[in-house]
Amino acid sequence: MPLVSDLPLPLPLQTVWLIPLYGFSGMVLSLPWATGWIKRNGPRPAAYLNLLVTLLAVVHGSLVIREVLQLGPQHLTFPWFQADDLRLEIGFDLSLTNLAALELVTFMSLVCQVFGLGYLDKEWSLARFYGLVGFFEGAMSGVVLSSSLFMSYFLLEMLTLSTYLLVGFWYAQPLVVTAARDAFLTKRVGDVLLLMGVVALSAWAGSMEFNDLYAWSAQANLPPLAANLLGLGLIAGPMGKCAQFPMHLWLDEAMEGPNPASILRNSVVVTCGAVVLLKLMPLLQAAPLATTVLLAVGAISAVGGALVAIAQVDLKRAFSYSTTSYLGLVFIAIALQQPGIALLMLFAHGLAKALLFMSVGSIIATTNCQDLTELGGLGGRMPATTLAYLVGGAGLVGLLPLGCFWCYGLIVEAIRPAAPLLAGVFILTNLLTALNLTRVFRSVFLGAPTPKTRRAPEVNWLMATPMVSLSVIVLLLPWIMQRLDPVPGINSFSLPAALAVAGSGAAGVAAGTLVHLDQFWSRSRQKTVRLVQDLLAFDFYTPAIYRATIVAFVAALANFASWFDRAVVNGLVNGIGRASLISAEGLKLGVSGQMQTYVLTAVVAIVLLLSAMQWWFS
């Protein structure tokens, strides 16, 4: 049902609801292989089917973009459920930014699925992996297109579920079990808080369409307390999704999952969370507390994540913390009302980080090792991987004129007058990220070969092709950004800002080059250094703090409830039962069998009864 024009919409637009369904249908199509109904010839057909539907999604998305470029943004809604004053709709907001995000999601999904064919070559449950990725992709493409808060929530929760299942893909390993649990529960905390906000908004504002909500919030006069609580509830969901402090620990643990899923998780899943936050931002105008919290959380995540990343010895974790850090920067940009720059940053970070993770995946696939202290000397042996790492890293750091450099320049220029301290956060994060990338590069690609890297051929073409293609795209990113251009001119910042960014990047690279790396003493012997190193390596002891506080609290409450149930509630019931049994037993012994006793008892009772009635009625 088009709202804008009277003419029938072109077919790609009318059928836009199919785009999320492509991913979901991939899941259904994988079922025969995933459940083991079809065992002959292995699970590959499921992967091919998923690739096919994802390709369809990419092509359909491009067709929609072409139409939207001609017709302008479109808004489509389909009724889903209605009861009394509650109206829930499936809405698609076909703006260019949403569609660009959609293309990012579907394209990255396609690339990762090709990469996964090579990475998970001998995996026996390949079909299950592709089914889950299809589910993942369907939910993500729905989230970015959604025009209603309800639908966004709906799909975000589906993302939580599919993250849980993807992280738990190798469920027989103990670390995977805890990682999947933490991923689900951390996100679930955010989701329940978000649900509180969604339910409250639904009751107060009526409609769940973002546009109606914006109109409502502009003229609603909520008491400040309610508005602030509402704002905090709404930002909790994206905070969990984007792995921001203090809900960040799941992303690091999620690195136990298969690498192709990690590529998606670190690039596009977090982007989905940020896109939802972008859509929520106009609702937070009346909630200054929520904006402050966003800024604080973003700044802590940015610097904290970058610091923690430097102390990691695990190849994947070193970069997952960097994702937390970059999304913190995006949060700051969103909170400071810079949606265009935030989008550019998401875009540039998503592609560069995905490339970095592909390179990491290639290293892991070749060496079966992700411990930095056991790697080295890969530079000459794996040229495509090295190139991908360098391009990805350059795209992430503000030094060479690739994607993130322009974003850093724009944001520093934009916020420097109002919030110089936060501009400093950007500069510092850039420096720390450059340090981290350089340090990892030295450990992995330079130096003498180790036993694990001595025989390290380049990866097969299934992994190399997507990696090289993505390298080219990251190199072309500034040009694409100029085409997209959500802000007037991506180079509209002054020389000092550019110099600050490039200088911090160069300083980071220099520091990373100079920092002492020791494979055997990766944990320092100097006490103070070791203290700091442990603090960062163990992520500020966040898991331990959680175990000691919230987990212990809930466990204690649960044990108390269980004890109360057994001892007090059940004990009372059993006590009553026992008391009646005992009294019956006692009465049994009181039976004498003498006629006189019975008559006497009866007479006494009658006298008492009569006198009581006499007294009562007189």
Added chain:
Amino acid sequence: MLSLLLLIPLLGAIGLGLWPGNPEPAAIRRAAIALLVVQLLASLRVLLAFDPEVGGMQLQEGLSWLSSLGLEYRLGIDGLSLPLVLVNAALCLVAAIASRDVQARPRLYFSLLLVISGAVNGAFLAENLLLFFLFYELELIPLWLLISVWGGANRAYAATKFLIFTAVSGVLILGAFLGLAFATGSVDFSLTPVAAGQLSMGSQLVLLVALLIGFGIKIPLFPFHTWLPDAHTEASTPVSVLLAGVLLKLGTYGLLRFCMGLFPEAWAQLAPGLAIWAAISVLFGSLAAIAQRDMKRMVAYSSVGHMGYVLLAAAAATPVSLLGAVFQMVSHGLISALLFLLVGAVYRCTGTRDLEVLRGLLNPERGLPLTGSLMIVGVMASAGLPGMAGFISEFLVFRGSISVFPLATLLSMVGSGLTAVYFLLLVNRAFFGRLAITPRDPMGSPLDIRLPAIQLLDQGPSLALALSVVLIGLWPASLGTIAEAATTGMALLPQLVAAIPAGGVG
């Protein structure tokens, strides 16, 4: 048409009970399944004849029975009872299919099953208070027998506890109904709301509290829930399916139909307290579930939590929240039945339900992969993940209640978050990890085990339940259209009753 829903199972029960000779258990099971399929078809015919636009009772039929006592045989159906009748038909069929292992006294077992099905139908359809009470009590004895004859090791204790609790509940309900007759001075036991002009608010409150405690035992709500975990642990799988899926719904149905329907004004007075009670029940049930080691007890405590949502929705009494209550009743029926079936399958294959003992059941070739996958669907539905029935139910309940009782609703939402905690623990402990059954005794334990594969046919009921859970979750309008007219009507009841001039009800 409605009488058929009583006649098929009750006459079928007599027929099965009188089956001559020494029949095979499988033959009786097939006969019971056939009867229940016929009952399901009859229920579907009622669904086709049902007009969703009408808010009040439909398809009414009646016979004069003992008019001097006020006992009339009057049946009717509306949007509140129809979904429950359908759930009853479906779950009784599931229970009969799942009763493959019954070898002892099959005649008695299956006729008791049919009696329960008929009695529950009767309770949902009765339009007369005394008739409802008869059916309410009629369902009690067969269930007691089903637990105490075919139950687990500690069945005598559990069955007696169940019997005493439910009998007290019945006495309170009957007392309230009779008290209503005495207080109003008429033996009209029809479903007419009581207005303030007929009965003082004080007496209304006394009667309502009696009814509330009566149904609160059956639902069950904290602190009257203690019979439920014991009954579930000792009952066999099909009986647990019936108990959780159908019989608990008698309590919530009574809450909506009689507590709210008879005393709308007194209900509105008590509502704030009831909302707090609901939140306490939700939180207590969820917290107690976290600490459980027995999978079945965990699912049982989750029922305590999830039934609290119905009380919350009923207390708020807005059109959306009441619709949510109906959704929650249906989805809890389907989801908890699914969970009990799966726990039963695990128990049959491994001989234990202890979460400290079971590990890695999701193992593809040697474990229970399909059971595990369905379990993930079930627990996610129960935890309120979108795309499944639990989410839309909880969303409607919360959305309808938050503007009336914000604090109680937010607390209940915390309970919904806790559901994810305990069910995730269940899946993580029992299904993830390396396949092992008895790690507590590393010396004598068979770590290298191969569990017997479950036939796909045996998984049929679970698959069907999982599909229906997803169907309602994705297409809630299917259930919504049936129930909406009735729940909207109920939400307007207090205003209607208040509008009646004092003493004007005939």
